[in-house]
Amino acid sequence: MIRNILIFLLLNTLILSAAELKIASESFEGNEKKGITVFEGNVRITLESDEMNASVVTVYTGKDHIPYKYVAEGNVSFYIRTKSKASYKGMAQKAVFMPGDSIYEFYKDVQLRQLDEHKLISGDEVVVNIKDGTARAKGAAKEPVVMILHIKDRNESK
Numbered sequence: 054m055i056r057n058i059l060i061f062l063l064l065n066t067l068i069l070s071a072a073e074l075k076i077a078s079e080s081f082e083g084n085e086k087k088g089i090t091v092f093e094g095n096v097r098i099t100l101e102s103d104e105m106n107a108s109v110v111t112v113y114t115g116k117d118h119i120p121y122k123y124v125a126e127g128n129v130s131f132y133i134r135t136k137s138k139a140s141y142k143g144m145a146q147k148a149v150f151m152p153g154d155s156i157y158e159f160y161k162d163v164q165l166r167q168l169d170e171h172k173l174i175s176g177d178e179v180v181v182n183i184k185d186g187t188a189r190a191k192g193a194a195k196e197p198v199v200m201i202l203h204i205k206d207r208n209e210s211k
Contacts, residue, residue: 072101073100074098074100075097075098075099076092076110076112077097078094078095078096079093080092080094081093088113088114088115089113089114090111090114091109092109093108096108098110101134102132102134103131103132103134104132105125105130105131105150106125106129106130106131107126107128108126108128109125109126110123110125111124121152122149123152124148124149125147125149129146129159131143131144131145131148131157131159133157133181134183135182136186138169139169139170139186140168141165141168142166143163144162144163145160145162145164147159147160148160154182154184156180156181157183158179158180159179167188174188176191177191177192178190178191179191
């Protein structure tokens, strides 16, 4: 039964996104009525060029069995690309992906590096919209958001 739920969940995701979604973990448990599937132990999610790793990932599906939210928790690491081909790599303690909105939210001890622009953002909450390539960040109560930029020397070649 659980295996059938997972297969149905993955097939629906593939049909809608026309891309292969792969979730690998040590174990999973699903509840079709609640629309929740929990993957535990060295979870790795790949979708096209995007990748996310975590200790636990919970996938939420609607009545149509289509995922509308993924929540990754525990030593989250990730690599994502926006529609405009900007590449991000980073770490956080929690990540939420909402595919319908094309939004990634990262929480607690976030380190987000924009690879092609040589930018590093650290904060307590960082949100990236992969559709339009925008990002925003907030610091913790007594910690500021920090952005580090690589500025080319005038003598450096372009």
